[in-house]
Amino acid sequence: MKNNVGVILVIGGAGFIGSHTVDLLLQEGYQVRVLDNFSTGRRENLPLGAPRLEVVAGSLEDSGRLDLAFTDVSAVLHLAAQVSVQRSVEDPVRSSERNVVGFVRVLEAARKHGARVVYASSAAVYGDPETLPVCEEGPIRPISPYGLEKYSNEIYAELYSRMYGLSQLGLRYFNVYGPRQDPHSPYSGVISRFIEQLRLGLPLTVRGDGLQERDFIHVYDVARANAVALTKAVDGVVNVASGQRCTIRQLAEMLLALASRGDDIQWVPSLPGDIRHSQADISRMRQTLVNPIISLNEGLLAKCKERE
Ligand SMILES: NC(=O)c1ccc[n+]([C@@H]2O[C@H](COP(=O)([O-])OP(=O)(O)OC[C@H]3O[C@@H](n4cnc5c(N)ncnc54)[C@H](O)[C@@H]3O)[C@@H](O)[C@H]2O)c1
Numbered sequence: 001m002k003n004n005v006g007v008i009l010v011i012g013g014a015g016f017i018g019s020h021t022v023d024l025l026l027q028e029g030y031q032v033r034v035l036d037n038f039s040t041g042r043r044e045n046l047p048l049g050a051p052r053l054e055v056v057a058g059s060l061e062d063s064g065r066l067d068l069a070f071t072d073v074s075a076v077l078h079l080a081a082q083v084s085v086q087r088s089v090e091d092p093v094r095s096s097e098r099n100v101v102g103f104v105r106v107l108e109a110a111r112k113h114g115a116r117v118v119y120a121s122s123a124a125v126y127g128d129p130e131t132l133p134v135c136e137e138g139p140i141r142p143i144s145p146y147g148l149e150k151y152s153n154e155i156y157a158e159l160y161s162r163m164y165g166l167s168q169l170g171l172r173y174f175n176v177y178g179p180r181q182d183p184h185s186p187y188s189g190v191i192s193r194f195i196e197q198l199r200l201g202l203p204l205t206v207r208g209d210g211l212q213e214r215d216f217i218h219v220y221d222v223a224r225a226n227a228v229a230l231t232k233a234v235d236g237v238v239n240v241a242s243g244q245r246c247t248i249r250q251l252a253e254m255l256l257a258l259a260s261r262g263d264d265i266q267w268v269p270s271l272p273g274d275i276r277h278s279q280a281d282i283s284r285m286r287q288t289l290v291n292p293i294i295s296l297n298e299g300l301l302a303k304c305k306e307r308e
Helices: 016-027 063-069 085-090 092-113 145-164 190-199 219-231 248-258 283-288 296-306
Strands: 007-011 032-036 053-057 073-078 116-122 168-173 175-177 204-207 216-218 236-240 265-268
Touching: 007 016, 016 032, 016 219, 032 063, 053 063, 063 092, 073 092, 073 219, 085 092, 085 145, 092 116, 092 145, 116 145, 116 219, 145 168, 168 219, 175 190, 175 219, 190 204, 190 248, 190 296, 204 248, 216 219, 216 296, 219 236, 236 283, 248 265, 248 296
Parallel strands: 007 032, 007 073, 032 053, 073 116, 116 168, 168 236, 175 216, 204 265
Antiparallel strands: none
């Protein structure tokens, strides 16, 4: 075990962000346990059989399983969620059961076991900001149930810190991309969807006018931020992003250029709850966690090669 730190539990560790974080934590010498129900995550994402990795198959709604997974845990990274904005609009009751009640279950288990909690919040808490870039103190105005659920996670975590002295940090991830992001899911990130369309020789489908802006961060940089967050005494909330913004249209054009394809865009209607502008102020992330090191161009190039 590294520096006598206890086990690090990653809930949702078989998913996109979770599995990259597990890889990094293992490389850094930590003892890692994954709790995952494999609803969207995959066993193939994990280095099964690696020394210092334990996998507990189960859902966090199963209190016995959750309690077992917390044995000897010093810090938990909680990533499991209903991750789709669109689904939260269609079925807000089910979405809040998974994203709010599920989160309280994790807080309770962490309190009982004396573990630090690092959890996935989201840029969705900001809604459609009037000024960019957004900093952590900026106005919180979610425009979807998903965004509100993530914000309620932050308020709950803060309450637990006041009531019980729980050590906790919420990471407001912006748009994360990179290997292992499922391109087949209708809810997957725009980059993996575009790359899959390129691979199949299809036009890139751009929603609305394509002038929506996003702040894309590579999953490797997110994993680095997660790893530091688990073992450093930083509390509250931190934006996790690149600090750069790019329109969806520019993104499509960059990818078409990288693939030496002409102007092959198909315009489709926008989605409810879709955010218009997004760009993070990452001063706090730089000061307390890490500096992002992978540029969008480098990340896209690597992603295109991966799909060849
Ligand atoms: N990917 C992004 O761009 C992004 C942006 C902002 C926030 N987030 C948040 O980051 C977190 C991780 O996102 P991701 O993209 O890696 O998603 P993902 O779907 O790849 O990973 C989620 C993992 O949690 C597991 N899981 C889901 N419900 C579970 C349950 N009840 N019990 C046990 N395991 C369960 C899934 O099987 C999966 O392995 C989520 O909370 C998401 O809301 C992601």
